[in-house]
Amino acid sequence: MTYEDRLQAFVGRTITPRTPGQDPVNIPMIRHWVEAMGDPNPIYLADDAAKATGRPGVVAPASMAQAWTMRGYAASMDPAGAGPAQDLTALLAEGGYTSVVATDSDFDFVRELRPGDHVSAEEVVESISPEKTTALGAGRFVTSMRTYRDADSEVVATQRWRILRFRPKQATAPRPRPAINLDNQFWFEAANAHRLVIQRCADCATLRHPPGPCCPHCQSFAWDTVEASGRATLHSFVVAHHPKHPAFDYPLLIAVVDLAEGTRLVTNLVGVDAADVAIGMPLVLDWLDADADLTLPVFRPAQER
Missing domain, CATH: 2.40.50.840 (OB fold (Dihydrolipoamide Acetyltransferase, E2P))
Structure with a gap:
């Protein structure tokens, strides 16, 4: 089997089986998120404000859907957690595509998440492009679909996620500039x-x-x-x-x-x-x-x- 055949064998394959998030939707994480994002919308933290809009109570920001299912550092470093996603990463690295950058993310939100919801996610590869020439270097665009579900298996959101795995250019680049100010x-x-x-x-x-x-x-x-x-x-x-x-x-x-x-x-x-x-x-x-x-x-x- 050629390298290209081995890559394309991942198309249509589930690389992350349905996995529940470590914690249910909760107010403390919502608070951290909206403070970091500078989002003052009161429906995320105040029941009265949320109910005034016809909601049963506070809701999580829609863009937090992915945050509820992140594995965390410890899990990402656990060899026992290796699976098809790591296999695909290793195969891309075998082809020299050792660097990665996210290119776009398209969300479709089905319903708002509320405190107590326990979200799970699975990811299926939709496509792996032929090698493309980019400003970063030769690479391949990997597109996958993540499906987010609640505890009743109802879909709450989907996310089409595209990354570029690329082979870094060997040309010399200028060293990144330090942040120089009046103090230093x-x-x-x-x-x-x-x-x-x-x-x-x-x-x-x-x-x-x-x-x-x-x-x-x-x-x-x-x-x-x-x-x-x-x-x-x-x-x-x-x-x-x-x-x-x-x-x-x-x-x-x-x-x-x-x-x-x-x-x-x-x-x-x-x-x-x-x-x-x-x-x-x-x-x-x-x-x-x-x-x-x-x-x-x-x-x-x-x-x-």
């Missing part, structure tokens, strides 16, 4: 001159990082800087493999380092393999000249210096 501009300007500085309170001499307008210890707004020695130890680290961004080399070592002066810094480790990294290892400062406008401090093992 001095730090990036010093870095561009290959100087690692630490903000210091001019009144109590407390060092602080990240930079900020006010000393957290004495609340003074007066400050100056001291230049770091460049010596550090590794406090913690992670090895990033995915999702990949063309501006970075992978595996990407992201670290929190303890500077000799006492503050911590989030940075990258260079000049070392992930297998050789150890918490507490001595580090020294190096510089990454990302481009003409951006230089960042990085650290390498002290013995490599």
Whole structure:
């Protein structure tokens, strides 16, 4: 069977069997949602307001349908939960389509959900496109239909969900720009001159990082800087493999380092393999000249210096 045949064999297949959400529709989650979305509609939290519109009581925002059935982080990391959806992801990765971006989502709402409703969802693959050339890279559009049901198996919503699984372009991309503002501009300007500085309170001499307008210890707004020695130890680290961004080399070592002066810094480790990294290892400062406008401090093992 060809690779294309193996992919198309998923069309029409249920990749997520009907699975109930972890919790029924409930007011606390609705409250978090509307606060995050800035939605002031009172029918979501006040019974009187909902009843005034002819509803029996509060209802959940329609767009929360998907939220009630999300598996959560722990379940997504459980190998026992692997199934057809993971099989399809693995097959796409086999073809080099290792990156993903959502392209569109079309909902059809049948009825409003109310507190106490227990929602379940199943997902069926509708189509997998031939390889397409996109701005992100060559990829395939995977379209599926999710059906949401209540405890009585009645359909409450459907969602046609389309994602692009793509092969990242290998061309070099500019490193993402940091968010520079009036409080941290001095730090990036010093870095561009290959100087690692630490903000210091001019009144109590407390060092602080990240930079900020006010000393957290004495609340003074007066400050100056001291230049770091460049010596550090590794406090913690992670090895990033995915999702990949063309501006970075992978595996990407992201670290929190303890500077000799006492503050911590989030940075990258260079000049070392992930297998050789150890918490507490001595580090020294190096510089990454990302481009003409951006230089960042990085650290390498002290013995490599």
